[in-house]
Amino acid sequence: MSLAVLAGRAMFGLQARPVQVEVHVGCGLPAFSIVGLPGAGVRESRDRVRSAILSCGFEFPSGRITVNLAPADLPKDSGRFDLPIAVGILLASGQIDRPPSGTTEMSHYVLAGELSLTGALMAERAALAIALALAREDHEAVLILAPPAAGIAALVPGLCVLQAQSLEEVVAHMAGRQPLSVAPPAALPLASGQLACMSEVRGQALARQALEIAAAGGHSVLFCGPPGVGKSMLAQRLPGLLPPLTQTQALEVAAVQGLVSIQQGLSAAPPFRAPHHGASTAALVGGGAHPRPGEISLAHHGVLFLDELPEFDHRALEALREPLETGSVTVARAAGSYRFPARFQLLAAMNPCPCGWYGHPRRVCRCPQERILKYRAQVSGPLLDRIDLHVTLAAEKAWHELPVGESSEAVRVRVLAARRRQLQRQDCLNAQLGATGLLANVQLDDAARALLAEAIHRLGWSARASQRALRVARTLADLDGLEQPRLEHVAQAVQFRPSSDDVGA
Template identity: 75%
Template sequence: MSLAVLASRALLGLHARPVQVEVHVGGGLPSFSLVGLPGAGVRESRERVRAAILNCGFDFPAGRITANLAPADLPKDSGRFDLPIALGVLLASGQVADGQGGSPDLRHYVLAGELSLTGALVPADSALAIALAVARDDSRAILIMAPPAAGIAALVPGLRVLAAGGLDEVVAHFAGRRPLPQASPAPLTVEAGAASCLSDVRGQALARSALEIAAAGGHSLIMSGPPGVGKSMLAQRLPGLLPPLTPHQALEVAAIQGLVRPLLALPGAPPFRAPHHGASRPALVGGGACPRPGEISLAHHGVLFLDELPEFERRALEALREPLETGSVTVARAAGSCHFPAAFQLVAAMNPCPCGWLGHPRRVCRCPQERIARYRSQVSGPLLDRIDLHVALSVESAWHEAPPGESSARVRVRVAAARARQLERQACLNARLDASALAAHARLDATGQALLARTVETWGWSARATQRVLRVARTLADLRDEPAVGVAALAQAIQFRPDAGPGNL
């Protein structure tokens, strides 16, 4: 044949889009053209493919070769297209027969791998993201990769992955001479969660309760208070209250992390990300010329802790508003848009003023009022409105005399039970309830409606703030194993709003 068509994948964010690699060998002056919006890494494939074909003992055609990567409007980068291009050249030039003499049918194969000049296969990057996309799109697909990448791809249940060491082995497979071995899942270790226990925190009963509520319902939380009251210590113990990741969640988290670093282990516990307050907007939400996931995506199914919240760049904080609502982020570029999942729990901490001593019983705050106002204005009202739980921590002088609190293991049992009730009732955590589901599952009786209406009128809450109070109240009812949201749960949820806290009721 003079035309060969093979399948591969182009990575756009976390999604590996299908790509048809069409190779045509015709008459004319010798040339090798690559079309279909190839990036620099793909354009260099011509030299790698030529050398690999020759060094594997095949003839490189002396005609006019055109390789088209379709669709043409989808950007392609990296060397993962080397293998399908090289095999396409051999097929189109008649050196390998497709579908004849008992050889496998190419239509069900997806090939991804970079070739060295010797013809050896180099592992493709982001193997897990590619494997998840292939398994989702076609249950009959067979993926061919280099052995290390094939082992990682084989972690995806139900996907058949073949391991090939080089171009010659792939040719022998399709020629029907020597089938490629099926890859075994890579023996990755499972990363354990943090060992920090909630019993290390003495005192701060309200904050401990808020942490349990946040864990049970997937709620966001902000803590304010003077330096040293335990804000960071509490935040670092939230992952220990969360249940382990499910197998699907672990694969999804590992696929995101595989976009920025080699995958060495599967996460067993929810991720905990704590970027420095000097992080830029792209570092938080993702970006770059070739978009990569930011901290909010690396914290997917886990916790994003922003310490010293007002010290972050204002534009970076504002970019969190939409992901907090939707659980995902879209990075738009001129060449296309990349979608990254970002279903994270935000935990933030801040001081009451720039020096930190405002309201301290023994230290004196010397910050001018305008400086305090400027400091607090770094965190906008719309962002604060999207945070479910607001807790003000105070200095406890006798904290060292207080007995250790409950351990993370005991609290985790209650959290798991409350989460199980939510998933059974509505198939999602309370923090993700939309308006219609909230009306169905967090219905108030007449007394509760009167209390909520009076509070909304007093403090002028937005509809968003009101719904967040109802979500927290629903979580409190689940922790108490109550089928309906009672007045006690609603009253406690109201106290976690910044303007209706215990000191203002």
């Protein structure tokens, strides 16, 4: 009887932290204990591992088995430790020959996967997060996963990933009898060609321009207008203006989605999330007893659409303020702080009043003034201050007689050209420019500077609001292919940033 040590990974938010799986098989009354702060999913491994070992034709040791998952202060959950525990038991009980000298060290293997009662290896949901962590921290590691997850993990450059169908195949590889095959990288599908097209939108020229600016510079947008004016229709067409994700971005998106069991492989299409206005704060920004990513993280590198913005819980909306600035969210718990990425574009829509008809040319609003003010106050000034483009939509007369608009494909050509200029100049989109970046990349002439100063004074803008207007002006100049924003660009940016009192008026 002896000791076996293998390597695994425990998920702490999106971080895959190293875990040392120590398995000791000794004399004494039959017992099987797992220590090291295991969760319910890990404690249940005892029954799955026992059945898997017996189903594969091996002998389950009759002595005292102790499994230690180190470090002891790191919480461990899920069934991903089944495979290293089972292999460790077989190693410690002498049923797997130790690898001969000169072959790959056992410590280089990182095993992850839940076992069925038959010994089959199940796909690991957090495979991408584990693979990304290994690529950063240990270039000599060899990761063993079930085939569906192994193909996705193999997309991570600089990492060796082996695929195994069952516990028997892993044992045969460890014993040197039948090496496991290297997992071929999964295919990265292109963005879907069935995205909604801008040509279906008739009229609403200002809103169409706002979507093009948002797509070009990564800006956030708020649409305000009566029911049926086209706010949701416009929002659903923003993904069709965005460029496809790079492979690195697609891997990051899939890694986040894998933590909430919705991963269906990789896609180059930017994510589009549209949660219901009844979503809780935890559902929107992340949280729970064992924190998981929320909608803002699932929209990472994509679009978060909040329809009926004032109907969301006020605390949930206020929780968006920091992620909009930083591009990430941190959920604090007693066990530690969990950080999730949240670099998303906010696209919101709201009515001008509870009934929706305030200011409509043909419908009468019957909402008391106090109720209108309360409705608008649900969206706080600090949140509105962080939205770059404010657009008031009016009902179009005889919209069906208006000409067909420009297609998404034609608009995307200008968007991609503007994005290339930004990335070549400053290595980020204009929406992500800080104060130093604005000083370096935005030089206004006297007329444009005077107009901006007048807008700041007349509309009562904060320093943040004026900086966001400059970012929009910078994007407008990029769309026009100009080196610096001009007076007309600043004037357009001012048009998209009314005072808070004017929103929805």
